[in-house]
Amino acid sequence: MSVALFIVLAVFILGGGLAVVVTRNVVQAALALLVSLVAVAGIYLVLYAEFLALVQVLIYGGAIVIVLIFAIMLTRNAEYPRTSDNRQWPLAALAALGLLGVLVPSFLINAVRGTEPSNASFTGIGESLFTTWAVPFEVASLVLLVALIGAIIIARSGPGEN
Amino acid sequence: MVRLDSFAVFFKIIISAATAATILFSVRSAELDPETKGEYYALLLAVTLGMYLMASSTHLLMIYLSLETVSLTSYILAGFLTHSPRSSEAAFKYITFGAISSGTMLFGISLLFGMTGTGDIMLISSRLGEMFSQGDVYPLAVLLSITFILAGVGYKIASVPFHMWSPDVYEGAPIPITAFLSVASKSAGFAMFIRLFYSGFKSADASIDWSLMLAVVSALTMTVGNLAALPQQNVKRLLAYSSISHGGFLLMGGVLLTSEGLQAILIYLVIYLFMNLGAFFVVILIANEVGSETIDGYRGLGSRAPLIAVSMAIFLFSLTGLPPLAGFAGKWILFAAVIKEKLYWLAIIGLLNSVVALYYYVRIVKAMFLETSDDTESLSFSPGSLVLLLVFVVPTLLLGIYWNPLYELSRVSLGKLMG
Numbered sequence: 001m002s003v004a005l006f007i008v009l010a011v012f013i014l015g016g017g018l019a020v021v022v023t024r025n026v027v028q029a030a031l032a033l034l035v036s037l038v039a040v041a042g043i044y045l046v047l048y049a050e051f052l053a054l055v056q057v058l059i060y061g062g063a064i065v066i067v068l069i070f071a072i073m074l075t076r077n078a079e080y081p082r083t084s085d086n087r088q089w090p091l092a093a094l095a096a097l098g099l100l101g102v103l104v105p106s107f108l109i110n111a112v113r114g115t116e117p118s119n120a121s122f123t124g125i126g127e128s129l130f131t132t133w134a135v136p137f138e139v140a141s142l143v144l145l146v147a148l149i150g151a152i153i154i155a156r157s158g159p160g161e162n
Numbered sequence: 163m164v165r166l167d168s169f170a171v172f173f174k175i176i177i178s179a180a181t182a183a184t185i186l187f188s189v190r191s192a193e194l195d196p197e198t199k200g201e202y203y204a205l206l207l208a209v210t211l212g213m214y215l216m217a218s219s220t221h222l223l224m225i226y227l228s229l230e231t232v233s234l235t236s237y238i239l240a241g242f243l244t245h246s247p248r249s250s251e252a253a254f255k256y257i258t259f260g261a262i263s264s265g266t267m268l269f270g271i272s273l274l275f276g277m278t279g280t281g282d283i284m285l286i287s288s289r290l291g292e293m294f295s296q297g298d299v300y301p302l303a304v305l306l307s308i309t310f311i312l313a314g315v316g317y318k319i320a321s322v323p324f325h326m327w328s329p330d331v332y333e334g335a336p337i338p339i340t341a342f343l344s345v346a347s348k349s350a351g352f353a354m355f356i357r358l359f360y361s362g363f364k365s366a367d368a369s370i371d372w373s374l375m376l377a378v379v380s381a382l383t384m385t386v387g388n389l390a391a392l393p394q395q396n397v398k399r400l401l402a403y404s405s406i407s408h409g410g411f412l413l414m415g416g417v418l419l420t421s422e423g424l425q426a427i428l429i430y431l432v433i434y435l436f437m438n439l440g441a442f443f444v445v446i447l448i449a450n451e452v453g454s455e456t457i458d459g460y461r462g463l464g465s466r467a468p469l470i471a472v473s474m475a476i477f478l479f480s481l482t483g484l485p486p487l488a489g490f491a492g493k494w495i496l497f498a499a500v501i502k503e504k505l506y507w508l509a510i511i512g513l514l515n516s517v518v519a520l521y522y523y524v525r526i527v528k529a530m531f532l533e534t535s536d537d538t539e540s541l542s543f544s545p546g547s548l549v550l551l552l553v554f555v556v557p558t559l560l561l562g563i564y565w566n567p568l569y570e571l572s573r574v575s576l577g578k579l580m581g
Contacts, residue, residue, distance in 0.1 A: 099306075102302050102303060102306050103273075103303065103306075105300055105302075105303075106277070106300040106302065106303030106306075107276075107303075109298065109299070109300045133163075135163050135164055135224065136163070136221075136223055136224055136227050139212075139215060139224070139227045139228060139231060140227060142208060142211065142212070142231055143227065143230055143231050143234060145208075146205065146208050146231065146234055146235045146238070147234055149201055149204065149205060149238070150205070150234070150235070150237070150238030152201075153198055153201050153238065153242070153244070154238070154241060154244060154253075
């Protein structure tokens with residue numbers, strides 16, 4: 001059952017990803033990205049990581065793709081339809097296939113460890129965020145603070161204001 | 163997660179010294195807008211904290227997070243002169259390049275995590291050793307993940323082929339930030355490199371020959387940095403390319419990860435701190451007084467500002483590696499470490515590059531002492547600036563003759579890392 005679910009979700013993820021790269025319309029690419037990311041949230045649900053699925057939909061679908069579409073709207077008014085015109089796609093496809101050729105045998109030969117869900121419930125994550133993972137958590141908040149300050153500095157300057 | 167040992171303390175001292183110097187430089191810099199000075203110093207302290215964490219992190223996630231902290235803050239600091247298009251261009255190129263490199267590194271980290279099941283570097287080391295001895299691992303995949311992680315590390319230390327951001331960013335950023343990035347960012351990057359490769363991947367090196375990869379990267383970095391610096395007219399860009407080639411020299415010590423090699427890296431980083439910060443301080447002083455960042459602005463400086471010109475000559479000769487200055491001592495220790503491991507071809511490339519580097523460093527000295535400019539009034543500098551300059555000149559002179567305390571200090575700092 002979970003294998004069937006996984007295959008359906010994988011089709012969406014790969015299809016969405018392929019559409020992002022192949023399509024020439026930037027808005028369609030952003031929406032295809034949305035499809036791909038929400039399907040990844042589905043994978044998290046299949047793995048019983050509900051918090052992660054929730055956060056994935058909220059942040060990726062709800063914030064990142066929205067910001068992406070806003071940015072497209074605010075900067076590319078006249079050039080909506082034809083913006084991606086990449087002539088290097090054969091080389092890129094070759095590199096991607098080469099990467100696949102290395103990764104597939106490695107995942108078949110190596111046992112991927114760490115797949116037992118441990119403490120993945122809401123309370124479990126909350127506990128570990130403040131005990132085991134407290135330092136990365138605080139550093140992440142520093143990263144956000146710095147990004148916020150930077151955005152204000154860069155956006156605030158206008159010509160010759162006092 | 164985060165480990166406080168003597169190795170981390172050594173790097174924290176280097177980074178703190180660089181930050182203190184940058185703050186003193188920024189006070190004297192005429193480029194920065196007084197309105198946003200509060201944010202500037204706050205960001206400078208934030209990036210210092212990020213670099214402290216980079217030097218102390220022992221978990222893959224923590225390494226990535228601290229790298230991102232430093233990177234994001236550096237992007238903002240590089241683009242701090244919002245009214246200057248060059249500064250904005252520098253920040254944009256930095257962001258694009260840094261984002262791609264960080265993303266690649268994160269992919270490598272995820273692969274490594276998947277293969278070993280843990281993020282802690284010490285545990286990865288033992289797991290990799292186990293996996294290779296039992297033979298149930300696909301070496302190419304481990305090599306691939308290490309290569310991807312090297313992409314992120316290489317971007318931070320500006321080694322080929324991840325060096326492309328360096329000249330544009332160094333040229334466009336405010337000069338104190340350029341000085342800071344060239345020294346502190348490189349030191350933090352090397353701390354991360356040593357922790358990852360020595361504590362993490364050394365157990366895998368019997369089966370994967372990543373030392374050859376590192377040696378080739380080192381050789382390419384030295385050569386590309388030097389050759390690209392030859393035609394430069396802008397002093398900041400020239401020092402950026404020279405900084406790239408010094409990164410290549412430093413990487414030479416890290417190729418086989420022997421204790422002599424790592425010690426050589428630590429010693430050279432301290433010497434490099436004094437030389438490079440001193441050179442950039444002179445660039446700041448000249449940019450403030452003469453208003454020029456090109457070599458033409460340095461003409462006749464020997465007669466106009468003799469103390470500054472002599473100091474700059476000392477820094478430039480030290481960067482080349484001429485005795486009896488500190489740069490020579492640093493390079494000698496590095497070459498000794500490389501030759502001890504019988505990597506003769508790498509040492510020869512390093513020597514040839516040192517010789518080639520003389521050309522572009524001496525071009526500035528020639529402009530200062532052998533050419534005259536139309537404007538012949540002598541320049542005056544505040545006593546504070548001269549004292550600060552001496553703080554950099556004196557160690558550059560002394561460490562070339564008496565480097566034993568530094569040698570002992572680096573040996574002690576590495577002691578805990580080996581164990």
